[in-house]
Amino acid sequence: MWLLRCAHPVRILLPLRGEWMGRRGLPRSLTPGPPRRRYRKEALPALEEPVSPVTTTEIRQYLRTHGIPFHDGHSCLRAPSPFVGFSDFSNLKKDSPTSFCLFIDKTTGHFLCMTSLAEGSWEDFQASVEGRGDGAKEGILLTESPEAADREQVLRIWNRAIPLWELPDPEEAKLARVMFDLTKVTDDTLKRFSVRYLRSTRSLVFPWFTPGGSGLRGLKLLGAEGQGNEVQYVETTIPRPGAYHNLFGLPLISRRDAEVVLTSRELDSLALSQSTGLPTLSLPRGTACLPPALLPYLEQFRRIVFWLGDDLRSWEAAKLFARKLNPKRCSLVRPGNQQPRPLEALNQGLSLPRILRTALPAWHKSIVSFRQLREEVLGELSNVEQAAGVRWSRFPDLNRLLKGHRKGELTVFTGPTGSGKTTFISEYALDLCTQGVNTLWGSFEISNVRLARVMLTQFAVTRLEEQLDKYEEWADRFEDLPLYFMTFHGQQSIRSVIDTMQHAVYVYDVCHVVIDNLQFMMGHEQFSTDRIAAQDCIVGAFRKFATDNSCHVTLVIHPRKEDDDKELQTASIFGSAKASQEADNVLILQDRKLVTGPGKRYLQVSKNRFDGDVGVFPLEFNKSSLTFSIPPKSKARLKKIKDDNGLVAKKSSSGKKGAGHQNAETCSGQDPSSYQPDPSP
Numbered sequence: 001m002w003l004l005r006c007a008h009p010v011r012i013l014l015p016l017r018g019e020w021m022g023r024r025g026l027p028r029s030l031t032p033g034p035p036r037r038r039y040r041k042e043a044l045p046a047l048e049e050p051v052s053p054v055t056t057t058e059i060r061q062y063l064r065t066h067g068i069p070f071h072d073g074h075s076c077l078r079a080p081s082p083f084v085g086f087s088d089f090s091n092l093k094k095d096s097p098t099s100f101c102l103f104i105d106k107t108t109g110h111f112l113c114m115t116s117l118a119e120g121s122w123e124d125f126q127a128s129v130e131g132r133g134d135g136a137k138e139g140i141l142l143t144e145s146p147e148a149a150d151r152e153q154v155l156r157i158w159n160r161a162i163p164l165w166e167l168p169d170p171e172e173a174k175l176a177r178v179m180f181d182l183t184k185v186t187d188d189t190l191k192r193f194s195v196r197y198l199r200s201t202r203s204l205v206f207p208w209f210t211p212g213g214s215g216l217r218g219l220k221l222l223g224a225e226g227q228g229n230e231v232q233y234v235e236t237t238i239p240r241p242g243a244y245h246n247l248f249g250l251p252l253i254s255r256r257d258a259e260v261v262l263t264s265r266e267l268d269s270l271a272l273s274q275s276t277g278l279p280t281l282s283l284p285r286g287t288a289c290l291p292p293a294l295l296p297y298l299e300q301f302r303r304i305v306f307w308l309g310d311d312l313r314s315w316e317a318a319k320l321f322a323r324k325l326n327p328k329r330c331s332l333v334r335p336g337n338q339q340p341r342p343l344e345a346l347n348q349g350l351s352l353p354r355i356l357r358t359a360l361p362a363w364h365k366s367i368v369s370f371r372q373l374r375e376e377v378l379g380e381l382s383n384v385e386q387a388a389g390v391r392w393s394r395f396p397d398l399n400r401l402l403k404g405h406r407k408g409e410l411t412v413f414t415g416p417t418g419s420g421k422t423t424f425i426s427e428y429a430l431d432l433c434t435q436g437v438n439t440l441w442g443s444f445e446i447s448n449v450r451l452a453r454v455m456l457t458q459f460a461v462t463r464l465e466e467q468l469d470k471y472e473e474w475a476d477r478f479e480d481l482p483l484y485f486m487t488f489h490g491q492q493s494i495r496s497v498i499d500t501m502q503h504a505v506y507v508y509d510v511c512h513v514v515i516d517n518l519q520f521m522m523g524h525e526q527f528s529t530d531r532i533a534a535q536d537c538i539v540g541a542f543r544k545f546a547t548d549n550s551c552h553v554t555l556v557i558h559p560r561k562e563d564d565d566k567e568l569q570t571a572s573i574f575g576s577a578k579a580s581q582e583a584d585n586v587l588i589l590q591d592r593k594l595v596t597g598p599g600k601r602y603l604q605v606s607k608n609r610f611d612g613d614v615g616v617f618p619l620e621f622n623k624s625s626l627t628f629s630i631p632p633k634s635k636a637r638l639k640k641i642k643d644d645n646g647l648v649a650k651k652s653s654s655g656k657k658g659a660g661h662q663n664a665e666t667c668s669g670q671d672p673s674s675y676q677p678d679p680s681p
């Protein structure tokens with residue numbers, strides 16, 4: 001586990017590399033460019049305890065103390081690089097491109113030298129400045145090149161691919177253009193961006209060049225599959241997504257360019273560049289993430305316009321990315337009917353420069369007027385479905401009650417000891433993660449290996465121990481999920497957990513954090529004598545984190561001791577009422593009285609701030625796949641309940657809000673297992 005060994009402020013385990021998968025060794029390069037050089041991590045002291053994160057002020061102070069000049073940039077500090085032979089900083093030429101080529105991330109302290117391509121953590125940098133035996137100054141740097149197999153494959157594909165306009169069969173060329181909506185994109189544009197076509201897989205091939213444009217670092221293949229009247233695009237990257245950090249279009253950017261438009265797809269960048277002539281780059285993984293390692297490449301721009309897509313998700317992603325880049329220099333194109341994504345706008349004959357002019361500043365002061373909010377409100381109103389969040393694919397009843405999983409909310413989850421809380425919440429989070437919700441797990445009770453084993457089994461929906469020959473295949477797919485684990489185990493201080501979460505939001509664009517469970521943060525509090533006050537304080541910290549970072553936090557809390565024959569209620573959550581007051585959603589795993597058979601549980605939504613629908617639905621445990629699934633016959637058994645005490649149930653056969661209201665019945669204290677399925681089809 002390389003991140004555990006390096007002197008990093010917070011400890012995060014990369015997605016299943018190293019520890020238990022053990023298939024891949026070193027982490028891959030994190031920025032566009034030629035094979036990276038990384039410090040020998042072995043030369044650095046191993047950390048027993050996480051150290052506190054560095055602040056921009058501390059970085060500045062350190063540089064001043066050591067007489068290193070620097071420029072303050074948007075998201076990085078620029079300094080002369082100690083890795084290109086400068087020792088006397090007083091003689092530096094400020095304008096020379098190589099003299100201030102070290103970029104230090106203001107948030108993490110991570111550095112990248114654009115000239116030597118050395119990179120490392122803040123501690124690595126300090127060690128090298130102080131000559132603390134890491135060998136950097138002597139040039140002992142490890143070269144991490146792309147895996148040989150990847151490199152060969154990249155070259156093989158690239159050499160077999162040909163430019164679209166060189167396809168011998170005009171019909172094939174026409175079909176390819178139609179498939180990818182490229183009928184209005186000219187050969188000249190495709191040529192400038194070096195886009196090719198692979199006939200055998202009918203895919204477009206987008207290259208990832210090294211900064212000088214001399215070498216090929218990777219590729220993205222874009223296939224198009226017809227689904228009825230719709231076309232679905234399928235992306236494949238070499239190297240795999242976690243290591244694919246191509247800012248497509250970078251070789252076309254000149255050092256003097258001060259403005260850029262960021263898109264989420266290569267096709268959009270082609271359309272934008274052709275119609276506006278503006279510099280444009282597309283993000284390697286669309287709206288999924290903006291890895292901080294790309295920030296140095298965006299430092300030169302005084303203005304950055306995000307035009308990521310035509311849906312609310314793109315809008316939300318743009319707002320989050322703008323925070324990393326410094327919102328004051330960012331503007332966002334608002335999605336809407338008259339503002340589709342760039343390629344669509346080109347095909348519809350719209351004026352792309354006009355749409356760009358409507359971009360709204362990303363920066364809001366602390367106090368805003370409705371005038372500044374009106375566009376966002378309109379966005380929510382015209383995308384009601386998306387405003388409700390990401391929908392679960394395995395838990396349709398959760399969708400009916402909660403409507404979806406939204407950023408910035410706090411969900412409190414409770415249930416009796418040993419009832420299957422971890423097992424359920426693992427599948428609930430996995431479901432979202434498979435749909436692109438970047439997830440960070442804080443499992444303090446069970447080890448990450450155990451948790452990952454449960455998750456992998458749920459992911460494969462099969463008993464993997466009996467099919468070990470399939471393990472690699474499933475593990476490969478699982479590895480590509482945007483899933484991260486904190487390496488904490490046992491009691492932790494809330495401060496270090498929140499610091500880790502903050503780091504994960506910045507570095508991995510995490511938008512869902514699962515904490516299992518809160519009791520593990522209470523022991524280290526100074527006022528541990530007052531456990532309830534300690535819990536209130538911790539819940540308050542998670543609430544604030546969720547709101548400030550637009551990140552959903554799911555918090556598992558043990559219930560207070562209650563009679564065995566009593567169902568749990570919102571008030572059964574351990575501690576004062578603070579947890580349920582602060583929570584947007586309260587979920588309870590019920591297994592008392594309600595049990596009608598082995599493995600049967602009920603999930604109760606007892607608070608739903610988004611639209612108020614509460615209710616309960618059955619969960620059936622499948623012991624071999626460790627999943628909870630709803631048996632088809634009981635799908636109609638969803639009940640909507642007014643509150644914990646006065647249960648007013650409404651039968652809902654269609655699952656739509658309002659269905660069956662006339663059937664409302666009072667069933668306070670009634671055993672939900674005695675609810676009858678709605679007989680209507």
Ligand SMILES: Nc1ncnc2c1ncn2[C@@H]1O[C@H](COP(=O)(O)OP(=O)(O)OP(=O)(O)O)[C@@H](O)[C@H]1O
Binds near residue numbers: 418421423
């Ligand atoms: N519905 C169920 N029926 C039977 N066994 C279950 C069910 N749900 C989970 N289990 C099994 O019970 C064990 C405990 O589950 P889990 O760790 O998820 O419970 P928990 O509520 O998180 O426990 P704790 O209160 O200790 O945190 C696991 O081995 C799991 O596979």
